[in-house]
Amino acid sequence: xxxxxxxxxxxxxxxxxxxxxxxxxxxxxxxxxxxxxxxxxxxxxxxxxxxxxxxxxxxxxxxxxxxxxxxxxxxxxxxxxxxxxxxxxxxxxxxxxxxxxxxxxxxxxxxxxxxxxxxxxxxxxxxxxxxxxxxxxxxxxxxxxxxxxxxxxxxxxxxxxxxxxxxxxxxxxxxxxxxxxxxxxxxxxxxxxxxxxxxxxxxxxxxxxxxxxxxxxxxxxxxxxxxxxxxxxxxxxxxxxxxxxxxxxxxxxxxxxxxxxxxxxxxxxxxxxxxxxxxxxxxxxxxxxxxxxxxxxxxxxxxxxxxxxxxxxxxxxxxxxxxxxxxxxxxxxxxxxxxxxxxxxxxxxxxxxxxxxxxxxxxxxxxxxxxxxxxxxxxxxxxx
Amino acid sequence: xxxxxxxxxxxxxxxxxxxxxxxxxxxxxxxxxxxxxxxxxxxxxxxxxxxxxxxxxxxxxxxxxxxxxxxxxxxxxxxxxxxxxxxxxxxxxxxxxxxxxxxxxxxxxxxxxxxxxxxxxxxxxxxxxxxxxxxxxxxxxxxxxxxxxxxxxxxxxxxxxxxxxxxxxxxxxxxxxxxxxxxxxxxxxxxxxxxxxxxxxxxxxxxxxxxxxxxxxxxxxxxxxxxxxxxxxxxxxxxxxxxxxxxxxxxxxxxxxxxxxxxxxxxxxxxxxxxxxxxxxxxxxxxxxxxxxxxxxxxxxxxxxxxxxxxxxxxxxxxxxxxxxxxxxxxxxxxxxxxxxxxxxx
Numbered sequence: 001x002x003x004x005x006x007x008x009x010x011x012x013x014x015x016x017x018x019x020x021x022x023x024x025x026x027x028x029x030x031x032x033x034x035x036x037x038x039x040x041x042x043x044x045x046x047x048x049x050x051x052x053x054x055x056x057x058x059x060x061x062x063x064x065x066x067x068x069x070x071x072x073x074x075x076x077x078x079x080x081x082x083x084x085x086x087x088x089x090x091x092x093x094x095x096x097x098x099x100x101x102x103x104x105x106x107x108x109x110x111x112x113x114x115x116x117x118x119x120x121x122x123x124x125x126x127x128x129x130x131x132x133x134x135x136x137x138x139x140x141x142x143x144x145x146x147x148x149x150x151x152x153x154x155x156x157x158x159x160x161x162x163x164x165x166x167x168x169x170x171x172x173x174x175x176x177x178x179x180x181x182x183x184x185x186x187x188x189x190x191x192x193x194x195x196x197x198x199x200x201x202x203x204x205x206x207x208x209x210x211x212x213x214x215x216x217x218x219x220x221x222x223x224x225x226x227x228x229x230x231x232x233x234x235x236x237x238x239x240x241x242x243x244x245x246x247x248x249x250x251x252x253x254x255x256x257x258x259x260x261x262x263x264x265x266x267x268x269x270x271x272x273x274x275x276x277x278x279x280x281x282x283x284x285x286x287x288x289x290x291x292x293x294x295x296x297x298x299x300x301x302x303x304x305x306x307x308x309x310x311x312x313x314x315x316x317x318x319x320x321x322x323x324x325x326x327x328x329x330x331x332x333x334x335x336x337x338x339x340x341x342x343x344x345x346x347x348x349x350x351x352x353x354x355x356x357x358x359x360x361x362x363x364x365x366x367x368x369x370x371x372x373x374x375x376x377x378x379x380x381x382x383x384x
Numbered sequence: 385x386x387x388x389x390x391x392x393x394x395x396x397x398x399x400x401x402x403x404x405x406x407x408x409x410x411x412x413x414x415x416x417x418x419x420x421x422x423x424x425x426x427x428x429x430x431x432x433x434x435x436x437x438x439x440x441x442x443x444x445x446x447x448x449x450x451x452x453x454x455x456x457x458x459x460x461x462x463x464x465x466x467x468x469x470x471x472x473x474x475x476x477x478x479x480x481x482x483x484x485x486x487x488x489x490x491x492x493x494x495x496x497x498x499x500x501x502x503x504x505x506x507x508x509x510x511x512x513x514x515x516x517x518x519x520x521x522x523x524x525x526x527x528x529x530x531x532x533x534x535x536x537x538x539x540x541x542x543x544x545x546x547x548x549x550x551x552x553x554x555x556x557x558x559x560x561x562x563x564x565x566x567x568x569x570x571x572x573x574x575x576x577x578x579x580x581x582x583x584x585x586x587x588x589x590x591x592x593x594x595x596x597x598x599x600x601x602x603x604x605x606x607x608x609x610x611x612x613x614x615x616x617x618x619x620x621x622x623x624x625x626x627x628x629x630x631x632x633x634x635x636x637x638x639x640x641x642x643x644x645x646x647x648x649x650x651x652x653x654x655x656x657x658x659x660x661x662x663x664x665x666x667x668x669x670x671x672x673x674x675x676x677x678x679x680x681x682x683x684x685x686x687x688x689x690x691x692x693x694x695x696x697x698x699x700x701x702x703x704x705x706x707x708x709x710x711x712x713x714x715x716x717x718x719x720x721x722x723x724x725x726x727x728x729x730x
Contacts, residue, residue: 068479069476069479069483070478070479071477072474072478072479073479075477076474076478079718080718083715083716083719084715086715087715090477157726158723158726158727159719159723159726160726161725161726161729164726164729164730165729226604227604227605228606229604331590331591331728332725332728332729333729335729340725343721344448345448346444346446346447346448346449347446347447347448348448348717348721349447349448349451350718351448
């Protein structure tokens with residue numbers, strides 16, 4: 001009976017995720033277009049320059065590639081390692097003019113086409129990209145590089161990016177979670193306390209945003225928060241501020257909009273937990289002499305912790321994956337990791353790096369989930 | 385046995401979508417008012433003349449999008465696409481674009497010099513310019529130094545997110561003559577200089593990503609000036625009654641191309657579409673729509689003189705603008721993208 005579900009999960013969940021993890025460590029693009037070179041480079045001991053057979057293999061591979069118009073692929077792969085190498089491959093492929101002349105001394109001919117062939121740098125880059133598997137993309141996603149000798153270094157300052165982005169992603173998601181929880185507790189309490197009719201109305205108000213397109217909601221926030229937007233105009237009119245506040249295209253805009261979008265996910269689990277708390281218990285606490293503060297912290301709060309946990313976890317994990325809202329409402333310093341995944345997928349075409357970033361986000365999420373469960377206990381997370 | 389049946393059913397299900405369902409020739413462009421205009425000038429008249437069915441799709445650029453289509457094999461649904469300069473060059477080099485036969489398209493000499501290449505013919509000629517609201521500045525900015533001058537022209541600036549063209553503008557603002565911009569940018573010191581100049585403006589920059597944002601940002605008063613595609617300015621003035629002004633001085637001259645996906649099952653019809661779109665009599669109707677320039681030399685001479693003067697392809701506008709150096713950007717885009725992302729994020 002459960003087989004369809006298993007197949008479904010397998011096809012739409014495990015296969016794509018497995019594919020992504022695989023893509024992050026697969027590194028066979030160079031080998032596809034330059035198979036002879038990859039075979040020859042494996043025989044090289046890494047000292048000085050490789051032997052004449054490697055030079056000949058490069059010439060053969062690039063001649064074939066130039067004729068098949070595939071030289072762009074190894075050029076792109078090597079440019080991830082060092083941007084200058086894109087030019088080396090393109091120049092050489094063009095210089096060979098699609099004809100492999102037998103008997104040429106390629107150890108002098110290749111450096112004539114591009115002097116880089118006379119230096120070890122390009123050869124070590126080819127060696128590193130020989131595949132079929134490598135840690136290159138995963139390391140790049142952590143701002144790490146491997147040098148010729150194989151030891152790890154941080155990337156130079158001006159190209160260090162992804163560790164900051166990961167930290168920023170976690171920080172923004174945590175901020176949104178905190179804001180949502182602070183707003184969700186009174187909101188859920190209000191929903192629980194009012195009459196059934198009012199509750200229905202408030203519930204619609206709360207859930208309506210969930211049924212509106214994400215893009216529309218983000219764009220609406222842009223209109224509300226901009227320099228001549230509703231909020232600034234009202235505040236200026238009533239004289240609270242003298243100059244418009246900067247509420248959008250920065251962190252403020254992202255936090256406001258993300259908190260609004262994710263608020264229902266925080267309110268509902270908390271509401272569920274609150275409904276399970278019997279009103280007689282708080283009455284009993286008061287009759288036994290506890291003040292309102294004591295009653296809340298000793299009797300009420302412990303019983304709604306599972307709801308709060310579930311709400312926090314839900315909001316946090318959802319916030320990690322937001323792309324369009326920060327894109328529309330934030331500045332470049334407010335983009336989350338998904339922005340860079342999309343950037344590497346469609347703009348720089350570095351799918352290995354995109355997959356590695358995705359894998360790191362997935363692992364970071366699982367890790368945090370694990371830590372959280374360890375701290376709070378799995379049975380303390382519930383939807384009420 | 386039951387399990388086997390399930391797997392067989394699944395296999396059949398997943399196999400169906402790729403089982404060669406016949407589809408029509410599909411042309412892909414940039415959507416919105418831009419593609420509406422192309423439909424009026426190119427697509428509908430082509431359908432009427434040839435009697436061929438023509439489907440449409442739209443995209444936002446990116447070599448990655450093209451590459452994933454190409455790797456889709458039979459699942460690829462795109463045939464003729466409008467691409468930017470770097471997508472044309474990389475796509476042609478990586479081999480997922482069709483090498484075109486110039487003989488079927490009227491020969492290379494039919495097009496403005498430098499606009500036709502192995503894999504593409506010009507689709508649109510346009511500029512990245514600076515624009516401002518004449519209601520805010522009666523005597524507006526004249527050049528990039530003015531764009532950087534926050535004292536003389538207070539207010540925020542909107543620029544396209546990414547290093548491309550912004551580094552060129554920064555160098556021009558820093559006093560580098562137009563002719564030397566790429567010479568300077570080719571050196572590490574030149575790149576540092578461009579980023580340092582951008583640093584001056586950084587707190588006042590709002591970054592835009594999609595072509596319709598600049599006019600919204602300018603119209604709502606969020607920014608005082610913006611960089612924008614020139615076509616958007618005239619269109620905004622026409623449809624929204626704004627009084628925006630642009631200047632071609634120091635603008636970037638850009639060419640989009642029509643390309644054909646390699647292994648397109650509709651290659652013959654794709655040629656027919658390209659040939660139709662590059663006829664001077666058809667091309668001449670294009671600038672009337674949005675003010676985009678034409679890539680066919682004969683069409684430029686057939687235009688109404690007043691209109692011809694306002695186009696980026698008009699000789700006096702070409703003289704003061706800088707053509708985008710596509711090979712420079714292909715060689716450096718990855719490194720500069722990363723550097724820009726790190727710079728802008730901190």
